[in-house]
Amino acid sequence: MVLAFAGGAAGRAVFFFLCALAICLRLRYNAAMESKKITVMQKLLKANDAIAAEIRGSLKAKKIFFINLMSSPGSGKTTLIEETVKRLGKKIKVIEGDIQTTLDAERLQKLGVQAFQINTGPFGGDCHLESAWIRAAIDELGMEDVDYLFVENIGNLVCPAEFDVGAHLNVLLISVTEGEDKPLKYPLAFQVSQLCLVTKTDFLPLKNFSLKKLRENIKKVNPACAVIEISAHSGSGLESWIEIVKNRPGIG
Secondary structure, three states, X not given: OOOOOOOHHXXXXXXXXXXXXXXXXXXXXXXXXXXHHHHHHHHHHHHHHHHHHHHHXXXXXXXXXXXXXXXXXXXXXXXXXXXXXXXXXXXXXXXEEEOOOOHHHHHHHOOOOEEEEEEOHHHOOOOOOOHHHHHHHHHHHOOOOOOEEEEEOOOOOOHHHHOOOXXXXXXXXXXXXXXXXXXXXXXXXXXXXXXXXXXXXXXXXHOOOOHHHHHHHHHHHOOOOEEEEOOOOOOOOHHHHHHHHHHOOOOO
């Protein structure tokens, strides 16, 4: 194909100049917009962190131990809370995060536990919980006669790790069905967690899964992260988990 430009060489020169100018302006616009996005995100995270710090201090003053549970979908967060309630009693309140449904909150309410559901679907389907929403849920639940507050964050290993919800203890669950490489693929989730619970260990005889390799990968991204292997089905490891909750690290 041959393109003809009006005005000969002079016309072509003007054309190429205008193209170069348009590209330059587009690049500068994109850079400005990207900078604006970064600034907005920094302000959002700073505001979130301020509210999270307020929550953490307020609950510590009330001697309420706040635990944030994170994991991929189906790793056993709700089951862990159920087993914890059975062992610690009902002075526990729970904030449930999901994009849709109240299924997990309903499960816990059957045990006599007061649970508050946050669904993000109606306002965009966010894949994490933010501290402002947690504060509103705490106000709605009330914190009278409570020893422990649990947040079951929305199931994924990316977004929840980016937003501080004000917890005293971040706990990451990873099931043996997920593979040993998850700490390397999603390092931030492990870096912000003080404890990792390896769940569904009763499946180990059926899986080609190396606990040793998983522990090594966790230590690569967060040497300070404690690791406990548990099974809600057999009860293995749950007493170690309960002992940590009872000891309330960080608030005494």
